[in-house]
Amino acid sequence: MISPMEKAGILVEALPYIKKFYGKTVVIKYGGHAMVNCELKKAVLTDAVLMKYVGMHPVIVHGGGPEITGMLKRLGIESNFVGGLRVTDAETMEIAQMVLVGKINKDIVGMINDIGGHAVGLSGKDGNLLVAGKKMGRVRNADGTEETVDIGLVGEVRQVNPGIVNTVIREGYIPVVAPVAVGEGGHSYNVNADSAAGALAVALKADKLVILTDVEGILADRNDKSSLISTITRQQVPGLVERGIIDGGMIPKVECCISALQGGVGTTHILDGRVPHSVLLEIFTDRGVGTMVTN
Ligand SMILES: Nc1ncnc2c1ncn2[C@@H]1O[C@H](COP(=O)(O)OP(=O)(O)O)[C@@H](O)[C@H]1O
Numbered sequence: 001m002i003s004p005m006e007k008a009g010i011l012v013e014a015l016p017y018i019k020k021f022y023g024k025t026v027v028i029k030y031g032g033h034a035m036v037n038c039e040l041k042k043a044v045l046t047d048a049v050l051m052k053y054v055g056m057h058p059v060i061v062h063g064g065g066p067e068i069t070g071m072l073k074r075l076g077i078e079s080n081f082v083g084g085l086r087v088t089d090a091e092t093m094e095i096a097q098m099v100l101v102g103k104i105n106k107d108i109v110g111m112i113n114d115i116g117g118h119a120v121g122l123s124g125k126d127g128n129l130l131v132a133g134k135k136m137g138r139v140r141n142a143d144g145t146e147e148t149v150d151i152g153l154v155g156e157v158r159q160v161n162p163g164i165v166n167t168v169i170r171e172g173y174i175p176v177v178a179p180v181a182v183g184e185g186g187h188s189y190n191v192n193a194d195s196a197a198g199a200l201a202v203a204l205k206a207d208k209l210v211i212l213t214d215v216e217g218i219l220a221d222r223n224d225k226s227s228l229i230s231t232i233t234r235q236q237v238p239g240l241v242e243r244g245i246i247d248g249g250m251i252p253k254v255e256c257c258i259s260a261l262q263g264g265v266g267t268t269h270i271l272d273g274r275v276p277h278s279v280l281l282e283i284f285t286d287r288g289v290g291t292m293v294t295n
């Protein structure tokens with residue numbers, strides 16, 4: 001048990017950070033792998049509620065890849081991925097939208113409201129928030145050459161209309177955004193949630209982009225948890241990708257951090273969503289957790 005003096009010390013330590021980030025927007029990408037445990041989910045959403053009550057503007061963009069895969073499996077539909085992106089035919093799109101918008105988004109909104117916050121759920125289709133065009137997949141052949149393949153209704157965000165999010169923020173709510181975008185003719189596109197969060201962070205001129213995942217951050221050696229890289233500049237990232245140190249699902253995350261930084265976002269962070277209150281620890285204490293990618 002910590003003593004009352006220690007508790008007071010922790011609150012005082014938070015003061016300069018509360019002052020620094022008062023009125024600032026923080027986009028939190030909450031990935032599907034970090035959602036599996038209900039207690040952890042509650043801890044992440046409590047952090048967002050606390051941020052809101054101390055005057056920050058948290059915006060949650062959620063994923064839900066594992067839940068989409070689970071639902072597809074229950075319906076006897078196989079999941080295929082190209083470069084970390086789900087190959088999305090019309091039927092898969094319908095199910096992805098049902099799971100992301102109908103289930104996960106509403107579960108998160110319900111949980112935030114239950115904790116004592118006020119949340120509003122949106123998809124990228126609401127208010128034309130995320131307008132997308134077709135994204136092609138890239139596969140690397142054994143000889144190192146790259147090939148472009150059709151991955152169906154996977155979208156890349158071409159335009160963000162943040163009006164609806166700003167309205168929701170202004171009215172005192174926490175926006176919770178599902179990564180389903182609108183395309184020509186009003187049809188749906190399945191967008192990778194990291195990319196959706198990055199694009200939204202730029203459009204909102206966010207101070208921070210926080211990506212929650214299921215590893216400690218960027219590791220110099222993936223088999224050694226103590227090899228966490230605490231800070232890295234965006235210029236150092238391509239070298240690590242070329243050397244294969246950053247690989248797989250971490251690639252879209254670092255790419256998204258780089259484009260967010262280039263688009264004017266202050267700092268970007270890749271944090272371990274399995275650590276309770278990792279967002280609070282990152283924002284309100286002297287001991288940052290995870291990896292910070294900076295300019
Ligand atoms: N250098 C690295 N450090 C940490 N993780 C890495 C690294 N390179 C690749 N990865 C992989 O990236 C994964 C995170 O991406 P992903 O599974 O897509 O996360 P999420 O579901 O949260 O979006 C890690 O579980 C790990 O396997």
Ligand SMILES: CC(=O)N[C@@H](CCC(=O)OP(=O)(O)O)C(=O)O
Nearest residue numbers: 031032063064065085086192193
């Ligand atoms: C195109 C594409 O792959 N879309 C993702 C959208 C959800 C997502 O990104 O969820 P995580 O953040 O939990 O991985 C998918 O269908 O799984």
